[in-house]
Amino acid sequence: MVDARRPVDAAAVFGGLAEIAEQLATGAGGLHALQRTVDVTVEATAAAGAAFIEYGQDSGRVVAATAALDWSLGRPVDLIHPTLRGLLQYGSRVREIPVSLLGTVGGEHLRGRGLARFVAAEVNAGKTAVGVLVGGYHDAEGTAGPDERAALGFLAGLVGLQYTLGRGLPIHVDAPSVDPVAEPFALLDAEHVVRTWNPAAALLTARSPESAIGEPWPFPLPTGAETVEHQMACGTWIEIRAATVPGGTDISVSFRSRADQTSDGRDLFIALTGHELRTPITVIRGYADTLVEHWDSLDDGSRREAIYVVGQRARELSRLVDRLLNAVGDDGTPGDASALLPFDLVDTLTAALDDLSPEQRRTLTVALPQTLPKALGERATLATILAEFVTNAGKYSLNWVEAVLTAGADAQTVWFRVADRGIGIRPEHVERAFERFWQLETGDQRTRGGVGLGLYLVRRIVERQHGWVSLRPRQGGGTVAEVRLPRADADAHGEA
Known part of the structure; x- marks a missing residue:
């Protein structure tokens, strides 16, 4: 072209x-x-x-x-x-x-x-x-x-x-910016002798540019796309990556202190999740006690209604537990591509509809194509992602307005979308919605449930599969949530 x-x-x-x-x-x-x-x-x-x-x-x-x-x-x-x-x-x-x-x-x-x-x-x-x-x-x-x-x-x-x-920018207001020029960086010649050593490298390693330039590279040098971890003499662990500079023989090396794995927001996490766990447990226990203590005095319709509510709340509790386990067990880094498997997106989404509540299914219009190229990823996670999208569509709508599920493919990806006609999302919130614990409503104004983990976990799950997820306002009102996953038959040259 x-x-x-x-x-x-x-x-x-x-x-x-x-x-x-x-x-x-x-x-x-x-x-x-x-x-x-x-x-x-x-x-x-x-x-x-x-x-x-x-x-x-x-x-x-x-x-x-x-x-x-x-x-x-x-x-x-x-x-x-x-x-x-x-x-x-x-x-x-x-x-x-x-x-x-x-x-x-x-x-x-x-x-x-x-x-x-x-x-x-x-x-x-x-x-x-x-x-x-x-x-x-x-x-x-x-x-x-x-x-x-x-x-x-x-x-x-x-x-x-x-x-x-600074009017609504940067988009990721809670994340410190990475300035690539301010990160530790070195340029080596073909013999691995240091040619450039920036101030950030000097600060991290306590080696001045004068003492580093002209000397051999002092740490292990990775090959290919690998990342090497190395502990310096001072005890600090660093992560090192390298690549040949395009059009030459010099080697570009980026390295930085290994990310701290300690969690943040632990008190908030406990407070929010404790509240959200308590709600379905209280309802389940209340209805279960009613059935046990008043079974003989209840008519058949009342018993069925109580059992239905127990089942519905149990499904909500199961989804919440899955979210919590994902939050503490996934570091959010992309997984090994070789571990991802091809799967039929249309069949998977159709099966995932069964996990939705009857109310959600009634308000969801399904407009899926008959066939699509196979996606590459983790089939079992699609039900969680779809449930989160549909739950949000209803949560931020008046009287559960209709949402539409569609899917498609291009040369490199297979995608699906849930588009609703709810209250919509402001442009400045489309990225904040993926932050942990963030809620559209906060403080005393908050009237809807949730721990603020749903979309945060969706992004981690999707990016672990080498895909990506986005939100955007829908033309005419509402929100579009979209996931793109690698297409299984796309080769390394970008051809399907």
Whole structure:
């Protein structure tokens, strides 16, 4: 697929910029203005698609996307991979990146959709790097001209201004940003002699650049995509990754202190889960006692109703226990791809409908295709994910408005969505909803149950399977929840 070199629509570009300026001038902004900036990026650079990747706690995540990159919304991006670290640290602010260089960090998904190259500009709010604005192109032989580079640089500056104003940005307000340039980094020559040693590396290792540069690399050096853990003489454990710099023989090395495994929010976790466990247990015990003590005085209809309520609450309790076990037993890291198995998504979703309550099934319209390519993942987890989506659709709706379950596939992924007509979700909440313990309603205003773990666990479960999940407002009102999993028959070159 080759890009048609279409002329830039100046009216669309300036109209979009005027809309963004008006939002910022009136005190608005947030994700809506960020998304509008990404939309304008396509028009201003003649790109096939555009996206903004926000730096997060451990990597990055696509928080706004459009056109040929709209499928990537919610996808995690390994921004501290040595390949990208080298590209982000060296060269001009606006960088051109062939997709062929990104094989280890998602290049197969991009090639599978016909994208061949990217132009990227890092976004800074003051002196803090907050993310990367990218435009994608289909033509492998093309190159970014001065107009495209200038437009992308200007729009990256506009995004930086939005982050400086801080109106709903960053999206992940509770996560410290990872600045790839501020992470420990070294550049080695082909003989593994240190050529570059940044200040963060000096701080972590207590080795100054003067004492490190020109000396052999002092730690184990991993090969391929592996991560090596090493304990330094001071006792600190570090994680090391390395990759050959594209187009040369130098080796880019990223390393950092091993993540602390201690849990946070333990008191809040205990308080919330204790309350949520107590509710179904109290109901089950109450109805069970009633049946035992008054069986003979109850008519057949009353007995059936009591047994039905016990069964319904027992299913709720079972789902809650599953969530708690997942919360304490899953570290959230992607699993071994070789352990994932192909499965039929349509059959799996159809079977998962049986786990929903009668009320949920009555308000869910199922519009699944007859067949789809097989997905690669963990079949047993789909029932949990679907139940969470449908539960949220009802929880944040008036009188359980109708939701629709659909599914489909593209060259690289198999996906399913639950779209509802509930109260909807504001753009600034679409990522916060995946945070642990976060609730749409909090404090004394909270009227709906839940521990705030559902979507948090859904994201961990899906990303463990090398997929991703996203929320977005539905046009006309309501919310769309979407999961994408790898397609089982897509090969390493991105072809199905």
